[in-house]
Amino acid sequence: ETWKYAFEEAMTDVQGIYAQKFKEEVEANSDHEIQLFPFGTLGESADIMEQAQAGILQFVDQSPGFTGALIPEAQVFFVPYLLPAKSEDLGEFFRNSKAINEMFPELYAEQGLELLKMFPEGEVVMNTKDPVEKPEDLNEVKFRVMTNPLLVESYKAFGATPTPLPWGEVYGGLQTNIIQGQENPLFWVESTKMYEVTGAITLTGHNNFTTAVMANKDFYDGLSDEDKKVVQDAADAAFEHILEYQKGLSEESLAKIKEAKPEMTISDLTEEQRAPFKEAAAQVEAKFIEMTGDSGKKILDQMKEDLKAATQ
Numbered sequence: 001e002t003w004k005y006a007f008e009e010a011m012t013d014v015q016g017i018y019a020q021k022f023k024e025e026v027e028a029n030s031d032h033e034i035q036l037f038p039f040g041t042l043g044e045s046a047d048i049m050e051q052a053q054a055g056i057l058q059f060v061d062q063s064p065g066f067t068g069a070l071i072p073e074a075q076v077f078f079v080p081y082l083l084p085a086k087s088e089d090l091g092e093f094f095r096n097s098k099a100i101n102e103m104f105p106e107l108y109a110e111q112g113l114e115l116l117k118m119f120p121e122g123e124v125v126m127n128t129k130d131p132v133e134k135p136e137d138l139n140e141v142k143f144r145v146m147t148n149p150l151l152v153e154s155y156k157a158f159g160a161t162p163t164p165l166p167w168g169e170v171y172g173g174l175q176t177n178i179i180q181g182q183e184n185p186l187f188w189v190e191s192t193k194m195y196e197v198t199g200a201i202t203l204t205g206h207n208n209f210t211t212a213v214m215a216n217k218d219f220y221d222g223l224s225d226e227d228k229k230v231v232q233d234a235a236d237a238a239f240e241h242i243l244e245y246q247k248g249l250s251e252e253s254l255a256k257i258k259e260a261k262p263e264m265t266i267s268d269l270t271e272e273q274r275a276p277f278k279e280a281a282a283q284v285e286a287k288f289i290e291m292t293g294d295s296g297k298k299i300l301d302q303m304k305e306d307l308k309a310a311t312q
């Protein structure tokens, strides 16, 4: 049988490397084949999610940044400064978190999705036309965010005018000055050539990009126990592979950006400069609870407990 797997990035980006490892493992351990569909082949993130829910696709990688309308609790990944900055801690957290591995799968299941894995893709940076060192620098900035209500709240709290857009409109939006900023990990700023249409990169340390891989639930439930194990093992192997792959990736990507565009302003904010952005986090967290109620609060509390355990 051939299974279809779509994701939001190119084959050589983080989601693509994960997908290729997953495919390799499934094909090595079963008679099934996996056909991969990178960004641009089946539409935007919202389109591939619809196709996965409809069972046209068996697997999909959709980041919580686009899942907020479907699963409001998935917006927890946009509470600023919640996730740890150190990659070892992040790995530990995603590997062992009860919120990630037990609570989120139940919420995805309600939407007809079997959550297989969540994993980090790298520290998110602000990538703007003009340098940003303080919230006031964002005052006149229409800042593109993924289509996620809590991310809108974050950038309001940071002082910008948030503009939710699907990925396909970002390069053109920057080029034509409809937007003046966006946020993403450095590998993505480099691979999608965002540096061509922006002038500054700011390291604020406010987040790490999280993504999620899932299967259509009816499809998954219909698999034999043996095939389910093949899928789970492949997801686990790809997880370890992608953490390894990301070691040094941000630094390499930044070096490539500097080489391609030496005049790019790179600001790694000091603790003092980060303080006003950190202060904004409390109001975003309060918004998250307001939007998601008891269910969101339970997830957030569990995540905080899991984070404590992972960073000890």
Ligand code: 6CS
Binding pocket: 008, 009, 045, 063, 121, 146, 166, 167, 183, 184, 185, 188, 209
């Ligand atoms: O910002 C976005 O929309 C995109 N960012 C990444 C790192 N992956 C896919 C997503 O569409």
